[in-house]
Amino acid sequence: MAASVVSRSFARSIASSGSLTRCSRPQYLRLRAQSQFQPAIRSFTASAKVWQKRYTEDHEWVELSEDGTVGTIGISDYAAHALGDVVFAELPQVGIEVSKGESIGAVESVKSASDIMTPVSGEIVEANSVLEEKPGTINKSPEADGWLAKIKVSAPEELESLMDADGYKKFTEEAESK
Amino acid sequence: MSASRALPRAAQSLRTAVRAPKTNRLLPSPATLSKSLSTKALQHPQSEVKSKTFFNTSYAQQRRAQSSNASPAPEFYTEENPGRTALYDLHLQHGGKMVPFGGYSMPVQYSDLSVSESHHWTREKASLFDVGHMVQYHVEGPGAEAFLESITPAGLKEMKPGTSSLSALLHPQTGGIVDDCIITRLEEGPKHLFYLVANAGCREKDYKFLSSAIEKWDNTMNPVAQLRHLEHDSRPYGLVALQGPLAAEILQSAFADTCKVDVNKWYFGSMKYITLALPMGESLPIVASRAGYTGEDGFELSIHPSQTVEVTKHLLDTATPEKLRFAGLGARDSLRLEAGMCLYGHDIDDTTTPVEAALAWIIPKDRRSGERANFNGAETIIPQLTPVSKGGAGVSRRRVGLTVEGAPAREGAEIVDADGNVIGKITSGCPSPTMKKNIAMGYIKDGMHKSGTEVQVIVRGKKRNAKVVKMPHVPSKYFKPA
Numbered sequence: 001m002a003a004s005v006v007s008r009s010f011a012r013s014i015a016s017s018g019s020l021t022r023c024s025r026p027q028y029l030r031l032r033a034q035s036q037f038q039p040a041i042r043s044f045t046a047s048a049k050v051w052q053k054r055y056t057e058d059h060e061w062v063e064l065s066e067d068g069t070v071g072t073i074g075i076s077d078y079a080a081h082a083l084g085d086v087v088f089a090e091l092p093q094v095g096i097e098v099s100k101g102e103s104i105g106a107v108e109s110v111k112s113a114s115d116i117m118t119p120v121s122g123e124i125v126e127a128n129s130v131l132e133e134k135p136g137t138i139n140k141s142p143e144a145d146g147w148l149a150k151i152k153v154s155a156p157e158e159l160e161s162l163m164d165a166d167g168y169k170k171f172t173e174e175a176e177s178k
Numbered sequence: 179m180s181a182s183r184a185l186p187r188a189a190q191s192l193r194t195a196v197r198a199p200k201t202n203r204l205l206p207s208p209a210t211l212s213k214s215l216s217t218k219a220l221q222h223p224q225s226e227v228k229s230k231t232f233f234n235t236s237y238a239q240q241r242r243a244q245s246s247n248a249s250p251a252p253e254f255y256t257e258e259n260p261g262r263t264a265l266y267d268l269h270l271q272h273g274g275k276m277v278p279f280g281g282y283s284m285p286v287q288y289s290d291l292s293v294s295e296s297h298h299w300t301r302e303k304a305s306l307f308d309v310g311h312m313v314q315y316h317v318e319g320p321g322a323e324a325f326l327e328s329i330t331p332a333g334l335k336e337m338k339p340g341t342s343s344l345s346a347l348l349h350p351q352t353g354g355i356v357d358d359c360i361i362t363r364l365e366e367g368p369k370h371l372f373y374l375v376a377n378a379g380c381r382e383k384d385y386k387f388l389s390s391a392i393e394k395w396d397n398t399m400n401p402v403a404q405l406r407h408l409e410h411d412s413r414p415y416g417l418v419a420l421q422g423p424l425a426a427e428i429l430q431s432a433f434a435d436t437c438k439v440d441v442n443k444w445y446f447g448s449m450k451y452i453t454l455a456l457p458m459g460e461s462l463p464i465v466a467s468r469a470g471y472t473g474e475d476g477f478e479l480s481i482h483p484s485q486t487v488e489v490t491k492h493l494l495d496t497a498t499p500e501k502l503r504f505a506g507l508g509a510r511d512s513l514r515l516e517a518g519m520c521l522y523g524h525d526i527d528d529t530t531t532p533v534e535a536a537l538a539w540i541i542p543k544d545r546r547s548g549e550r551a552n553f554n555g556a557e558t559i560i561p562q563l564t565p566v567s568k569g570g571a572g573v574s575r576r577r578v579g580l581t582v583e584g585a586p587a588r589e590g591a592e593i594v595d596a597d598g599n600v601i602g603k604i605t606s607g608c609p610s611p612t613m614k615k616n617i618a619m620g621y622i623k624d625g626m627h628k629s630g631t632e633v634q635v636i637v638r639g640k641k642r643n644a645k646v647v648k649m650p651h652v653p654s655k656y657f658k659p660a
Contacts, residue, residue, distance in 0.1 A: 058193045079192050084292035087609040088585050088616075090638060106638060107192070108586050110294045110608055111286075111508045114195040 053143070054119065054159050055168035061143060062119040062162070064153065071120055071153045075107065078172045080142035083109040089135045091127035092149050098124065100158050105148055107138060116148060120158045126150040251389075252313055252407040252414065254382045255281035263310030264416050264486040272504050280378030282311035285506040290499075293508035294611040300472055300513055301612060301652075304422030305505035306493060307471075311378035314408035314415050314480060315388070321401035322370035326361065329391050331532065331553045333542035334372070337363045340449050342467055345540055346532055347376070347387060353531040353555025353562075356380070356387050358522050362449055362467060373408075373465065373480075375417070377522045409483065416486025420493065420502075421476035421513075426657065428497040429477055434460040444468055446475075446656035456488050464489065471510065473517030473654040512608050515617060518579060518649030524589055525577060525605045525619055531555065533562040534621070536577040536649075575602065576627040579619050579649035580635070582607065584642045586616040587635040593622055594634050594641065601626050604635060610651060617651045618644075 053063040059079035062071045080086070092104040099121040106115050127149045130137055138146035153159075163171060255261035260283040269276065273289025285308065287293050299305055317326055323334050332345040342362035346355045357380040365371035376384045388405055395403055408415045420429060426441040433439070434455040444450055449467040453460050462482045470476035481489045494502055511521070520526045526535045541559070544550055551560055564570020580587070586609045593602035607618030618635070626633065631646040 058191050060192065075192060083192075083195060084287075085294045090585055103638075106585070108609060109195075110297065110512050110611055112190065112195040113586065113588050114190060114192040117191060 052164055054162035054164060055171075056117070056119045056162055057171065058117050060116060060119050062151075062159065064156070064159070068156060069152060070125060071122070071151045071159075072147045073104070073116070073118060073149050073151060074147040075116065075138065075142055076168070076172075077142050078168075080139050080146070083107065083114065084111065084139075085109055086135045086138040089128075089131040089138060089148065091129070091131060092124045094124055094127060096124050098122065098151070100155075104151075107135070118149075118151060119162055120151060120153050120155065122151040122154040124149055125152050251385050252381055252409070254385075257281070261311065263308055264413070264483060265308045265310060265418075265490055268487060268490060269308065269504070274504065274506065277507070279507060280311050281381060282378060284308070284311055285504065287506040287508045288504050291503060291505075293506075293512065296503070296505045296509035297512050297611040299503055300422045300474060300505055300509060302423065303500075304420060304424040304428055304476075304497065304502045305472075305509065306490065306502055307419040307421065307505055307510055308490075309417045309419050309471075309478070310414065310486065312417055313376045313378060313381050313384065314417065315374040315376070315405055316364075316371060316408055317374055317403060317405050318365075318369065318371040319402040319404045320368050320370065321395065321403035322372055323367060324400065325392065325395050325403035326372060326374075327545075327550065327553060328395070329388075329554050330359075330361065331541040331545050331556075331559070332361055333544055334361065334363065335550075336542070336544065337361075339363050339366050342373075342447055342449060342469065343540070344537075346526075346537065347384065348532075348554040348559075349528065350554045351558065352529075353558040354528040355522070355526045355530055355532065355535065356528065357384050358520060358526060358537075360467075360469065362465075364449075364465075379523055408480070411483065413483035415483055416481040416489070417478065418481065418486075418490055418493075419470055419472075419476060419478045421470045421472045421474045421505075422502075423475060423655070424497070424501050425474070425476040428493065428502055429466070432493055432496045436460060444657075446658050452479075454489060454492055456485070456492050458488065461485055461489055461492075468657060471517070471519055472513040473519075473650055473652060473656075474513075475655055475657045511606075512611060515606050515608055515619065516610050516612055516650065516652040517654055518619070518651060520577075520619075521606055530577075530621075531559050531562060531573070533559055534573045534575055534577065538563055572624060574624050575621045576624055577605070577619060578622050578627050578629075579617065579647045579651055580604070580607075580633070580644045581647050581651075582616040582618055582635050582637075582642050582644040584616075585637040585640075587618045587620075587637050587642065587644065591618075591620075592636045593620060593644070594636060595626065596632075596634075601633065612652045619649065622646065 053061050055061050055076060059076045060073060061076050062073050064071050086107050086109050088108040090106040098104055098118050101117050103115040104118045104124065106113055128147050140146065253261065257278050260278050261281055262283055269285045274285030275287050276283045277286045287296060291299060296305065327334050329347055330345040332343055342360055344358065345361050346358045349356055357376045359374050359376040362373040364373050392403060392405055430441045432454045434453040437453045439450045439452050446468050449465060451463045452466045453463055462485055465480040467478050469478050520535060532538060532540055546560060546563060561571035562573050566572035587604045587607040589605055591604040592600050593604065595601050602620055602622035604618045604620035610617040627646060629646050629648045633644050634641040635644040
């Protein structure tokens, strides 16, 4: 338990310096091991870049937890609106390992079935069971309560290639004008 | 810990869905009529396809001479160069989201309502669908009845003027369905005039099929039959479908004073000539058929190309947005699926016969034996009408309705039995907005087709419980005599 607390703060600290997004998994593990002998360094200032919500061109979003280890995945406001009423959500099984771009579920509206592709690689650690009973939550709150799954991120640097909110807004506006 | 892999890909990515949902579907509409009631179309057959007979060469020559500058075919479009109906601009004004469909750029939905909202709107009030992408033909001449009976199983001899029926163009020998269509008799023999509406997606195929059929017809001692695309000044006739419980009330309030048609004595499957009171004066006659593709009461209006826009605007204006809204291909698809109607290219195609497609009812008794059992493919189809148990050929698969638990099954999903053997395939499916459960239709092995049969359907790699059910999924509300 203690170790995990320490490692979380370490992750945050290296994230704030930008190195987490560059290190490989072995490096990360090594750094994490070392971190147990280092005091936690708290920093709330320069972290915006990594915690920021990111978007894919397939209209999924991913947002990292404060410690940078778990990403929450959902579909964007724009996509939820365009799909119309979601009547069924297929959720991923907890425990599966997926790589970026693989299908982890689907949302079904009257007019279509759409795969949800994970924006980052990792292990699914939670699925939003609320959606089993109330798939419409995706329409009501696509970017908050309507999240689909949580993933233990194995390669946080993958987030770098995704769009931030402004970039995504531009992307959808361009798509609209086509 | 780490379990298997990700889910197998099911459908499309969210991106595809968001961009252009359902673009690959071909929504046909059974039902419609029209006639070139208008003034000139009859006298100037712009697109006479072919005609003549051994006997009546001079008649045919005369007809051909009249159609100077004939454009024999409807225009063909491609995905790169899609066609636009006369209502294209009006769709954009109403926030229509246009997608390629059947060679046309058609609205899939409008900005005011989501697909399911539009679906409910149609079931509760009324919707207007532009179906001007569909192909309208006239078939006329002394040989028209016999010609059409040679390529379809319809009982046209018994058909009275002003009535219509779903039918199918059939391939010779195999009896496969070239296209489904609505045939309406507009005029009695000996001249005969039939109005035929076929699917947009089959435009070119149908034209080739009909042209070659009529050419063969010509080369024998048959009385003349003529086929022509319904158009004026190279513009096809407009076609709109007014559907929903308020449809009759809306149409009646748009009538011109001189139009004495009584909507309370106008039943499903029949057609009337009507005129509307347009702001600019009385409209040209409109061929209006009480029919549709939603399972609701409603009408399909074939409108002279010079007035398609005015008539449509007039209907929307007189009804007001409280009662009538535009609806697109999205709602049309879920409505027709609830009504158990086939979508050509999905639920029926060149390889399915009417019997396999559970459309045996389009073959009347008089055409099942004797000399009138002479339509294309009769040698295959007629033995199929009798099950193997009764000494016939039967069929190995049948189109059925299904309800599916959990995830909606879409086209292509496999149907399996308790042992996991594949026994069929889903051809259409969606969550039903009316029933709040997943409905589908598909082909299933003969013997497993009885309603109540429990099966499973595989969606994204997982088996989902499903049950064979009777169609329509949602009871139809056609206006029929009490």
